[in-house]
Amino acid sequence: MIRLEQVSKVYKTSTRPALENVSVEVDKGEFVFLIGASGSGKSTFLRLLLREEVPTKGRVYVANFDVARMARRRVPRLRQSIGCVFQDFRLLHNKTVAENVAFALEVIGKPRHTIRKVVPEVLELVGLEGKAERMPNELSGGEQQRVAIARAFVNRPLMLLADEPTGNLDPDTSQDIMLLLERINRTGTTVLMATHDHSIVDSMRRRVVELDLGRVVRDDARGVYGVGR
Ligand SMILES: Nc1ncnc2c1ncn2[C@@H]1O[C@H](COP(=O)(O)OP(=O)(O)OP(=O)(O)O)[C@@H](O)[C@H]1O
DSSP, X not given: OEEEEEEEEOOTTOSSOSEEEEEEEEOTTOEEEEEOSTTXXXXXXXXXXXXXXXXXXXEEEETTEETTTSXXXXXXXXXXXXXXXXXXXXXOTTSOHHHHHHHHHHTTTOOHHHHHXXXXXXXXXXXXXXXXXXXXXXXXXXXXXXXXXHXXXXXXXXXXXXXXXXXXXXXXXXXXHHHHHHHHHHTTOEEEXXXXXXXXXXXXXXXXXXXXXXXXXXXXXXXXXXXXX
């Protein structure tokens, strides 16, 4: 599903590599935590998968896409197969919950009858039935993140990339969001989550890939956050 082969990334304005000789493979349906200190390269890793950046060296494969080399006109197709969730939710504040989710389908040209059918379904999946007509600022942080997850998942992407999705949430709400991501993972969706949240990584015992100064220093099948420190 995801394969990085000896990937290095050096930003133009930087002297040290953001990623250095990184090789990682993630199979379909896996749940993987990407951890590491601030500046270790986690966001760069995610941006390479989305072709928001291209590697300085090495190859990046996502699904059947040769991401670094594919033609620019095919990039929207790649991005349709990847759902994204962020720490700061990134909802459209002038649209209702249902409109936020629907918008993700409108921009890729889904017919209106499909949108009318699937939006309530996905809102139910994330536990937001009854909140469809609310505005984002009328929701708690956890509920806003559920909307963001619904929006990321409504098109049934092959994978979900989550960059610190619990970073703005309290521990209980974070646990609820993790249960939701697990549920989405159980549908066969690959989940890759960058996080600093020790307690979540420790409680879930999933695969952990750790970056340090751009290098992979650990890849444990059922890891915890702080092993060996
Ligand atoms: N657009 C950019 N231009 C130049 N340098 C960058 C750019 N983006 C990131 N970097 C540098 O690359 C390195 C890795 O950054 P990256 O954002 O990938 O780390 P991170 O692990 O996601 O950090 P954080 O947890 O703080 O988000 C850092 O040294 C950072 O300063």
